[in-house]
Amino acid sequence: MKRQPLALHWKVLIALALGLVAGTLVHQFWTPSVWASLGVSDPAAFLAFKPSDANAGAGLPAQAARFLGDANEFVGQLFLRLLRFIAVPVVIFSLIIAVAGVGDVRTIGRIGGKTLLCFGATLIVAVVIAVALGWTVKPGSFVTDEARDRIIAQYAGESAQRVQTAHQLKDEGVFAYLLGIVPTNPFNAIANAQMLQVVASAFLIGIGLTMLPRERSGPVIAFCEGLAEAVMQLVRVFMLAAPVAVFCLIAQFVSVVGVGALQSVLAYCLCVVGGLGIVLLVEYPLLMWLLTPRANKMTFGRFFRGMAPAATLAFSSSSSSATLPVTIQCARDRLKVPSEIVNFVCPMGTTLNMDGTALYQVISVLFLAQLYGIDLTLAQHLTVGVMAAVVAVGTPGLPGASVVMMAIVLESVGVPTEGVAIVLAVDRVLDMCRTIVNVAGDAVACVVVAGSEGTLGKDEPA
Numbered sequence: 001m002k003r004q005p006l007a008l009h010w011k012v013l014i015a016l017a018l019g020l021v022a023g024t025l026v027h028q029f030w031t032p033s034v035w036a037s038l039g040v041s042d043p044a045a046f047l048a049f050k051p052s053d054a055n056a057g058a059g060l061p062a063q064a065a066r067f068l069g070d071a072n073e074f075v076g077q078l079f080l081r082l083l084r085f086i087a088v089p090v091v092i093f094s095l096i097i098a099v100a101g102v103g104d105v106r107t108i109g110r111i112g113g114k115t116l117l118c119f120g121a122t123l124i125v126a127v128v129i130a131v132a133l134g135w136t137v138k139p140g141s142f143v144t145d146e147a148r149d150r151i152i153a154q155y156a157g158e159s160a161q162r163v164q165t166a167h168q169l170k171d172e173g174v175f176a177y178l179l180g181i182v183p184t185n186p187f188n189a190i191a192n193a194q195m196l197q198v199v200a201s202a203f204l205i206g207i208g209l210t211m212l213p214r215e216r217s218g219p220v221i222a223f224c225e226g227l228a229e230a231v232m233q234l235v236r237v238f239m240l241a242a243p244v245a246v247f248c249l250i251a252q253f254v255s256v257v258g259v260g261a262l263q264s265v266l267a268y269c270l271c272v273v274g275g276l277g278i279v280l281l282v283e284y285p286l287l288m289w290l291l292t293p294r295a296n297k298m299t300f301g302r303f304f305r306g307m308a309p310a311a312t313l314a315f316s317s318s319s320s321s322a323t324l325p326v327t328i329q330c331a332r333d334r335l336k337v338p339s340e341i342v343n344f345v346c347p348m349g350t351t352l353n354m355d356g357t358a359l360y361q362v363i364s365v366l367f368l369a370q371l372y373g374i375d376l377t378l379a380q381h382l383t384v385g386v387m388a389a390v391v392a393v394g395t396p397g398l399p400g401a402s403v404v405m406m407a408i409v410l411e412s413v414g415v416p417t418e419g420v421a422i423v424l425a426v427d428r429v430l431d432m433c434r435t436i437v438n439v440a441g442d443a444v445a446c447v448v449v450a451g452s453e454g455t456l457g458k459d460e461p462a
């Protein structure tokens with residue numbers, strides 16, 4: 001009997017586990033003394049190709065080790081660049097054909113309304129879970145003053161930079177922020193990957209197309225459809241390399257950072273991961289179970305099997321924007337959500353729907369308040385929730401984006417922004433986890449909207 005090839009999501013998960021093991025081994029055992037035995041006394045300079053007398057004895061084995069590390073990083077970054085190359089065209093063409101394909105402005109309003117309702121409802125639940133966890137677990141009470149001061153000193157420089165970026169963002173004010181979403185030049189938005197502006201541009205062009213007679217809009221829509229199909233075909237090809245890329249990305253990350261950074265803030269990390277787990281494993285499945293028709297229930301297993309490639313990629317890239325093409329592919333091909341819904345919901349979701357980010361920000365701000373001994377009132381807890389929800393909507397789907405935005409929430413309740421240094425120490429790991437939730441949330445919205453439209457699982461016309 002011929003053996004079935006292993007499904008992609010299994011390959012990616014196995015690669016993820018192997019990457020974790022390989023990275024941990026390198027982090028533990030590839031110490032400066034190993035470099036020294038290879039003739040390298042200043043590894044930092046050697047790895048950065050800086051000439052140094054200390055490394056004059058470096059021979060072929062040392063060069064080979066450096067080459068291997070660089071090649072590993074190259075493969076992971078190449079994969080991410082290819083996906084990023086696709087992210088902007090996917091948003092534009094998918095959204096134009098989705099909006100134009102819906103046909104009339106009333107239907108766009110209906111589907112758009114349901115989508116925003118779903119984004120809003122899941123966001124509110126995520127924030128409530130976060131406030132409840134932060135309030136009851138009190139992760140800040142588990143850190144000693146000594147550990148707090150040590151981490152702040154270590155990450156002070158980096159955190160100051162992020163806080164400054166947040167100030168620049170905040171100083172704009174609400175109306176300037178809203179105006180900033182409206183593109184004055186769509187090509188500028190595309191060139192600078194300003195995702196909110198790109199979404200707005202595609203939306204406007206799509207609406208314009210619905211107002212034209214079909215014989216005028218038809219060729220433009222067909223052109224966009226052709227390009228959207230072409231980029232999605234590229235995603236299918238790129239995904240064949242996903243197991244290798246995921247291995248490289250994880251191995252590189254763990255080999256540099258290790259898992260030791262987690263120790264002193266373990267309770268906080270567990271609180272965030274626990275909250276994300278509740279959203280992912282309880283809130284989302286329950287919502288889909290309740291809101292999909294009986295004939296086509298989206299079960300727990302079906303959803304997670306379908307979304308596994310996107311989830312593992314979200315975990316290893318920490319970027320919902322880079323994962324977008326794969327999210328679309330999984331929702332469409334594996335969860336059987338019709339293209340017109342996927343193309344509409346996912347591109348908007350990557351920019352607007354950030355449940356994991358909101359949850360993370362709430363728990364982090366409450367954690368820091370507790371750490372600094374600041375007693376927040378109930379009203380201040382609510383302020384944190386509301387601010388985090390608003391800030392999450394404006395957070396781009398990029399690695400570490402939350403930490404920049406968090407300073408705004410911290411300041412809303414008077415928690416010292418230097419605390420950003422503490423969460424920065426463990427941010428990357430938590431970023432990997434919250435990005436899974438951000439990506440899964442988009443797929444949940446696809447399923448719920450398609451379920452309510454009665455189109456979930458319907459075969460698409462060829």
Ligand code: ASP
Binds near residue numbers: 318356396399435
């Ligand atoms: N990395 C997250 C994402 O891409 C954003 C964040 O930092 O929360 O979805």
